Amino acid sequence: MGARIASCACGRDIVRVLPSERLIPGNSEGEPLPDSHSELPPVIRRTEFVAFALAGLLLIAVVTVLYVGKAFFLPVVMAFVIGTMLSPAASFLERCKVPRALGAVLIVIAGTAVVAFAVALIASPVMEWSTHLPELGAQLKDKLHVFDRPLALWRELQAMVGGSEEFPSFQLPKIEWVQPTLEFLSPTFTEFLLFFVTLILFIASWRDLRRAMIMNFSNHDARLRTLRILNEIEVHLGNYLLTVTVINVGVGVATGLICALTGMPNPAGLGxxxxTLNFIPIIGPIAMFAVLVMVGLVAFPTISGALMAALAFGGLTFLEGHFITPTIIGRRLALNxxxxxxxxxxxxxMWGPMGAFLSSPLLIVGLILKEHLLPADSPQLPQA
Structure with missing residues (x-):
């Protein structure tokens, strides 16, 4: 074809092949690269997708059952959580030669007495104010006359931009919500009875329940892991209850002193x-701030005097939430x-105000289970 023939000194002919005429050995049609058509594994396999779907359906079913069965699950779960928190106290009484069943009854009676005392302090001013609601509403409406000028300016601005000059007048909220709210907050007698009976039996038999849960596994590693989980839940929930109770009592005492120094009525009840409200994260302090504002508006003739106690309480809760509680509880229980x-x-x-009280303890339990049940050799991301 286009090959060149040359002769060497020995007389032999040498055939030179041009580069364009060289052939690749093997199949003349060429073969694709080994990985050019190979299929990469999918990001999520079909089996993993099915597992995720089943887990999602199971989660939806559990949430539905807990929501529909609130009358049963709420007192039982609350008894389990509070019983786990109080079980160290029962163990202490048992070491002091007090039978565990008797110790459980004494602990429940003492806790009920403390709660009843707090409710009595709160109920006294509430009952007193409820009998004077019309007068208090009229006083509150008179105190809000300072907003007449801003409302007038708003009407003028609406008229200038071509909007409607009508502005809804300020009206106090009606009292029709009181009865539904009380019904929402107040559990039935059956729920109370189920809670107390479950709490006493749980505290009295907690040691046997622990042993049964641990011995339910035949593997030594599984038993050891279960023991560690139960011990950690008991310790951390007990520390949480003790720490939060001490902090909230301190907040109540400080609030009572603030109310007494600023001249607020019934400082003991407000404290x-x-x-009590500080046991509910985020919502409790906000509700207490609103209560102090409303009581101050009724009790004081000026807006500045009415807001003194509320502003001081806001500063107190800021210090408690950002410095005191994280420092005392420590990094181990510092929740995101x-x-x-x-x-x-x-x-x-899911469960209303009682669910709000249980939110942080259940979150602590979930974090402990996550730390012990998820594999420890999970990939670690690099630090940013």
Whole structure:
């Protein structure tokens, strides 16, 4: 074809092949690269997708059952959580030669007495104010006359931009919501009875329940892991209850002193209300701030005087939430603010105010289970 023939000195002919005429050995048609048509594994396999779907359906079913069966699950779960918190006290009484069953009854009676005392402090001013609601409403409406000028300016601005000059007049909220709210907050007698009976039996038999859960596994590693989980839940929930109770009592005492120094009516009742509401994260302090504003508007002739106690309480809760509580509880129980908010919203929607109280303890239990049950050799992301 286009090959060149040359002769060497020895007389032999040498055939030179041009580069364009060289052939690749093997199949003349060429073969694709080994990985050019190879299929990569999917990001999510079909079996994994099915597992995720089943887990999602199971989660939806569990949430539905918990929501529909609130009358049963709420007192039982609350008894389990509070019983786990109080079990160290029962163990202490048992070491002091007090039978565990008797210790459980004594602990429940003591806790009920403390709650009844706080409710009595709160109920006294509430009952007194409820009998004077029309007068208090008229006083509150008179105090809000300072907003007449801003409302007039708003009407003028609406007229200038061509909007409607009508502006809704300020009206106090009606009292029709009181009865549904009380019904929402007040459990039935059956729920109370189920809670107390379950709580006493749980505290009295907690040691046997622990042993049964641990011995239910035949593998030594599984038993050891279960023991560690139960011990950690018991210790951390007990520390959480003790720490939060001490902090909330301190907040209540400080709030009572603030109310007494600023001249607010019934400082003891307001302090007890602050301590009680502070058990509910985020929502409790906000509700207490609103209560102090409303009481101050009724009790004081000026807006500045009415807001003194509320502003001081706001500063107190800021210090407590950002410095005191994280320092005392420590990094081990320092919960992410977003996780606390989402847990609070979910359990409040699920079970109301009692669910809000249980949100942080249940979040702690979930974090402990996550640390022990997820594999420890999970990939670690590089630090940013």
């Amino acid at each position: 007890a209300l602050a301590a 603010a977003l996780a606390v908010l989402l847990a609070l919203a979910f359990w409040t929607w």
